[in-house]
Amino acid sequence: xxxxxxxxxxxxxxxxxxxxxxxxxxxxxxxxxxxxxxxxxxxxxxxxxxxxxxxxxxxxxxxxxxxxxxxxxxxxxxxxxxxxxxxxxxxxxxxxxxxxxxxxxxxxxxx
Amino acid sequence: xxxxxxxxxxxxxxxxxxxxxxxxxxxxxxxxxxxxxxxxxxxxxxxxxxxxxxxxxxxxxxxxxxxxxxxxxxxxxxxxxxxxxxxxxxxxxxxxxxxxxxxxxxxxxxxxxxxx
Numbered sequence: 001x002x003x004x005x006x007x008x009x010x011x012x013x014x015x016x017x018x019x020x021x022x023x024x025x026x027x028x029x030x031x032x033x034x035x036x037x038x039x040x041x042x043x044x045x046x047x048x049x050x051x052x053x054x055x056x057x058x059x060x061x062x063x064x065x066x067x068x069x070x071x072x073x074x075x076x077x078x079x080x081x082x083x084x085x086x087x088x089x090x091x092x093x094x095x096x097x098x099x100x101x102x103x104x105x106x107x108x109x110x111x
Numbered sequence: 112x113x114x115x116x117x118x119x120x121x122x123x124x125x126x127x128x129x130x131x132x133x134x135x136x137x138x139x140x141x142x143x144x145x146x147x148x149x150x151x152x153x154x155x156x157x158x159x160x161x162x163x164x165x166x167x168x169x170x171x172x173x174x175x176x177x178x179x180x181x182x183x184x185x186x187x188x189x190x191x192x193x194x195x196x197x198x199x200x201x202x203x204x205x206x207x208x209x210x211x212x213x214x215x216x217x218x219x220x221x222x223x224x225x226x227x
Contacts (some may be wrong), residue, residue, distance in 0.1 A: 034215060043204045043221040044155070088155070090216075097143055097214045103154040 001026055004091050006102035014110050019076040021087050021105050026070065029094030033065055033072045036088040038104065044088055047074070079109045113139045115207050117219030124195055124226055132190045132222045134205030141207035144188035145216060146180060149202045161188055195226040 005024045013019045021035075032051045036044035050056045050063040050072065062075040072091075076083055089102040114137040124130050134144060143162050147155045159175075161167035161182035169175045179191040188207075192199055202223050206216040 032214065036218075041202075043218040046215055046217060049215050092214060097208065098145075098157070098160060099216060101155050101157075 002102075003027060003100035004089055004102040006087075006089050006105050008103055009106040010108055011105055012108045012110055013079050015079060015081060017079050017109075019079045019083065019107055019109070021074040021076075021089075021107065023072045023074075023089030023091075023102055024070055025072070025089075025091045025100065027091065027094050027100065028067075028070065030091045030100075031094075032092040033063070034090040034092070034099070035061075035063060035074045036090060037083075038086045038088055040085075047087075076107075079107075081109045081111050084108045113137075113207070113209070113217040115141075115205065115217045115219040117205055117222055119222060120220060121223045122225070124224070126196055126226055127194055129191055129193045130195055130224060132192075132203055132205070132224075134188045134190070134207070134219050136186045136207040136217070139207075139209050140185035141188075142185065142210050143208050143214070144182055145206045145208075146178070146188075146190050147204045147206065149204060149221075155204070158190075192224065195224070197226045200224055200226045 034049040035047045038044045048058045050065045056063045060077045064073045086104040086106050088104045090099040116135045118133045146158045158173045159167045159169045167180035182188040204221040206218045208214045208216045
């Protein structure tokens with residue numbers, strides 16, 4: 001079992017719709033969870049992180065965490081073509097500091 | 112967010128030569144820096160973790176004598192690819208994190224290495 005699992009996609013949504021990206025993890029001791037966006041040929045860019053159960057909102061982005069189910073998700077409201085990218089879920093190892101990265105979900109927002 | 116720079120952004124070298132890549136945290140002190148490699152259409156692969164003033168910790172399968180890492184200060188880490196070969200051609204990305212949880216990592220823009 002991989003430490004972090006993401007559906008590789010591709011996920012396609014129309015412009016203006018909500019995009020929902022999901023991630024599950026296996027390390028029950030993990031405390032912090034991160035979402036990164038990576039455009040083709042570029043390095044990852046931090047979108048947001050979450051460490052408490054529930055929702056955390058930042059602009060059009062909402063991260064959701066359920067530690068009991070070992071599940072973290074990212075919702076993108078009012079999706080824009082510029083949101084088209086690969087989204088990486090990262091989970092901090094229980095030992096701290098290092099991350100487990102998922103393989104990423106490719107999102108395409110169709111104008 | 113914090114800014115991490117990387118230099119050079121692109122490098123082409125001949126097989127057998129060495130290449131040095133610099134990673135700098137510009138506006139914060141990076142207690143820990145990480146080096147990743149990413150092949151086309153694949154996920155990030157952690158190569159090593161380095162703490163300032165300490166020897167780097169390499170992931171399994173990464174040759175420490177081939178990929179030399181130095182983290183001499185809280186703002187600078189270098190990766191030297193020694194005796195590069197075409198199979199070392201890849202996208203090398205560094206990231207940096209500061210002190211205190213959560214240890215969010217901020218990534219540099221990456222270095223695309225091509226070995227001919």
